[in-house]
Amino acid sequence: MTHMMVDSDNMAANVMIDFLGGLAPINREIRKLGCTGTFLERKLMDTDALAAGKDNMTSVDDLGGALIAIYNGKLISSDADKQMLKIMAQNKNHEKLPAKVTNATEVYNKTGEFAQFGVENDAAIFVGKRHTFVVAVMSQNGHSQEQIQAESDLGEQLATLMLPTA
Incomplete structure (x- = not known):
């Protein structure tokens, strides 16, 4: 797992x-x-x-809904969901949504890619000092570097709006 x-x-x-x-x-x-x-x-x-x-x-609705349920301990069980978050916190790929986020206290994400079809996906939970938000992005038929850049820009913009530091 x-x-x-x-x-x-x-x-x-x-x-x-x-x-x-x-x-x-x-x-x-x-x-x-x-x-x-x-x-x-x-x-x-x-x-x-x-x-x-x-x-x-899959869909962004399903991914986002599952992440919300996991974060709230309501997908499988409180214990199982905590274990899933612990594993997600170890994800090695932070080049997409989390790449430029500096104001999150915790990030839980899972990426997916299939270069042959230009697929670059990421779904993440960003936890701040006062707020938490979930975002899921799916893209296909694109150029990886452009998609990755767009996703990292989006993550940065959303974190700026959703996780105020003041």
């Missing part, structure tokens, strides 16, 4: 898919959690399944 989240390791994610019983039980749990725009049709990096039209989908 830690490698999947902290290192964004797709092989570790595929091991977790197998450990949890495959795509069907995971999709059932996703539905139970109320995520209507999220589903898995293939393992990660399975380009043959992708070429056959099978894809994995």
Whole structure:
């Protein structure tokens, strides 16, 4: 789990898919959690399944809602959600939304990228001294450096507005 989240390791994610019983039980749990725009049709990096039209989908609504629920201890359980935050706090990739944020006391984020399709995603919880906010950004068919720059600029702008220092 830690490698999947902290290192964004797709092989570790595929091991977790197998450990949890495959795509069907995971999709059932996703539905139970109320995520209507999220589903898995293939393992990660399975380009043959992708070429056959099978894809994995999520939405900023589902990502944002899940992060809010995790932060509030209401997604799975208070203990499980705290463990998820602890893992997310270790994420090694802070080049997108958190890159220019200097006024957050804590950052929990998870990135996703698929260079072949110009995908650069990030979803984050930013905690300040008085306020907390969640943001999810998904982009595709772009140029990675431009997308990363735009996401880091957005993170900085939102933190300036949402996490005042005074």
